[in-house]
Amino acid sequence: MLRALDIRDILLIDHLELGFEAGLNVLTGETGAGKSILLDSLGFVLGWRGRAELVRSGAAQGEVTAVFDLPDGHAAFAVLEEAGIPQGSELILRRVNTSDGRKTAWVNDRRCSGDVLRALSEHLVELHGQNDDRGLLNPRGHRSLLDDFAGLGPKLAELRGLWRARAKAASELMAARKAIEALREEEEYLRYSVAELDKLSPKAGEDEALDRQRRQMQGAEKVRSDIVRALSVLRDEKGAEDSASEALRWLEAVGGEAAELLVEAIEALERGLNELALASDAVEDTLRAMEFSPAELEACEERLFAIRGLARKYEVQPDALAEHAETLRTKLEQVDASDAELGALEAASKAADAAYRAAAEALSAARHTAAAKLDAAVMAELAPLKMERAVFTTELTDGEAGPEGSDAVSFVVATNPGAPAGPLAKIASGGELSRFLLALKVCLTGGASDVTMIFDEIDRGVGGATADAVGRRLRALGEGGQVLVVTHSPQVAALGQHHWRVEKNVTNGQTLSTVKPLGVEERIDEVARMISGDTITVEARAAAKALL
Incomplete structure (x- = not known):
């Protein structure tokens, strides 16, 4: 207020x-x-x-x-x-x-x-x-006025929700169609690439491991010859180990006071022999680990070069080949599942559309019922306003579907029987229009x-x-x-x-x-002025009192 x-x-x-x-x-x-x-x-x-x-x-x-x-x-x-x-x-x-x-x-x-x-x-x-186009004369607001009159707020809210769901389902279907169409255009490429990558089956970190193994094998021959010489010095006849053993035997054979003096030397030789044995075993283990055939080196190089070649082809790092293969496989699975996916989305879109149309039809039926009631109510109001011969009609026509349905609503009038009906603002004269508006407002409020x-x-x-x-x-x-x-x-x-x-x-x-x-007496004078003009007569005051 x-x-x-x-x-x-x-x-x-x-x-x-x-x-x-x-x-x-x-x-x-x-x-x-x-x-x-x-x-x-x-x-x-x-x-x-x-x-x-x-x-x-x-x-x-x-x-x-x-x-x-x-x-x-x-x-x-x-x-x-x-x-x-x-x-x-x-x-x-x-x-x-x-x-x-x-x-x-x-x-x-x-x-x-x-x-x-x-x-x-x-x-x-x-x-x-x-002459007001903000109110009842504006046809763009007639549908909402009819809906308010009929109390269709809950039905409208439901329909707006169904319209959004319908639009969302249609959008998802369209997006899926575009995406699947793009995937199908590269289906042949996807199948070839996935098969090629699956055949090689590269693993993350494999490139580095193969490169290290390759370098080890390439340098192994020279390194191995040096290790063999070292092992021969340790273990061959008259090698370090045999010489130390022979020296230990000679020293252990010494007796008398000299034997006591050699205890420390003998213990050191025993320790040295133990360490020499451990060193010999370690060198021998290394030799066994470095044993390889030329075929192994060739196989290592072939796989390493194959991995690096595919990495260049697909423009990714070698370690990312496995992840790239999984990405392509996912796209291929989408292509293979596209028919089922599209079928589900099409069914969802059809269901959303059917739900919207059913609700829109129910709302339209309610509007037609309310329109008949509004017409009767307005006609009842027009009679006391001395317009009993006029005809008021709420006209519903099919329009474009939207969140509030597909009904176009317009208030049309005919001021006299047999006269052509038309829009409220164009058919009625000034005085008639004011009474139409008032009758409408009384009914709509x-x-x-x-x-x-x-x-x-x-x-x-x-x-x-x-x-x-x-x-x-x-x-x-x-x-x-x-x-x-x-x-x-x-x-x-x-x-x-x-x-x-x-x-x-x-x-x-x-x-x-x-x-x-205005107070009471002032109102009498004002109403009397409205009756008689500038000169307020006794009769005008009496009429004003009667009206008040």
């Missing part, structure tokens, strides 16, 4: 503070008094596009502040959360327009863009007038609303009992909510629960607009 509106230096207003109430609020005044300025000011703070020049002549800047009360669960909270703006039960919008055209906006003292203001305004205010509804001279062109019927429906719309009406109709003004008069005065050569809340 709009609780307060503060306007400073906007057009003909220097400073104006307004406090609004729940129910039906009416604003009246002479033509040109400035009623439209209030709407322009409200539209400015809500981010709507309007007049380019708003700043009052001579002022450095103009400023508008609007304060709204938000009940728990109000849709505006989602917009505030997404924009990262502090939340509370009170929402304060402020926007400044400098004389050079720059505009700056704040929401709850947090700087924001015009887009945020407009997103909030969608959940705060509805403006309806005879269906109770309390969290949105402040503003009707700008929607009663233009009607009077008498019809104007009274318009006023009663506007008052009904205000029950449990808030309605602001700019009106020239005394019947409508008399039904308002809160009344403001807009006046234009010239003070010190400066023209300014003011807005004054």
Whole structure:
């Protein structure tokens, strides 16, 4: 609900503070008094596009502040959360327009863009007038209005989910087809390469091991001859081992005092013989390990060169050949499994499409049922508005499938029996259009609303009992909510629960607009003025009292 509106230096207003109430609020005044300025000011703070020049002549800047009360669960909270703006039960919008055209906006003292203001305004205010394309006259919004009337929110949420699932399944199928098509183009290459790599079956680290083995075998002959000589020195007749053994025997044969002197020498020779034996065994083991045939060297070199050749061919490191072979094998397995994979994805896509179409058909059926109910409800509202001969129809046609189904919805009217039906905005005259809009709004609202509804001279062109019927429906719309009406109709003004008069005065050569809340006696005078004009007669006052 709009609780307060503060306007400073906007057009003909220097400073104006307004406090609004729940129910039906009416604003009246002479033509040109400035009623439209209030709407322009409200539209400015809500981010709507309007007049380019708003700043009052001579002022450095103009400023508008609007304060709204938000009940728990109000849709505006989602917009505030997404924009990262502090939340509370009170929402304060402020926007400044400098004389050079720059505009700056704040929401709850947090700087924001015009887009945020407009997103909030969608959940705060509805403006309806005879030439308003933001409201009921815009055919693009007729489907959502019908859905709201029918309470189809849960069905719409379900259908949006099915649409996303359908799109995802179709996307996955298309991606799989492209990927498999690309793989099939290289199937022959994959099969040849996998067979070639599997035949060689390279292992990680094998290149280094073969290279080391090859170097060992290439240098083994020269090294082996040196080792053989060393072994012959150790073990051959008159070699080191035999010479040491013979010396030990001679020393052990020595007796007498000399034997005691040779103990240490004998022990050293015994130790040396043991070490010589160990060295001989180690040299002999090395010789056995270095034994190879020329065929072994040839086989080692062939495998080493084969591995390195494939590495160059596939442009990978030798150690990465095994991993590359596994990658190619995986691609080949995908080709081999492609028929089954595509079949599963095609089945999933068909199932998702069938689920979406079934839900869309159910939603369409619900819309057709709701359309008949809405038509009957609007026709029932038109009779008291003196349009019992008019025909209102909610027309559903097939459109392009989307997340909200494939129904195109349009409100069409025929103002008289036998007259051609057409779009609401094109067929009805000014007075007829206002009554169509009001009847529609009464039916679509269906109770309390969290949105402040503003009707700008929607009663233009009607009077008498019809104007009274318009006023009663506007008052009904205000029950449990808030309605602001700019009106020239005394019947409508008399039904308002809160009344403001807009006046234009010239003070010190400066023209300014003011807005004054009216008490009981002042309301009588204002309604009487609306009946009789500038000169308020006794009869006009009596009529005003009767209306009030």
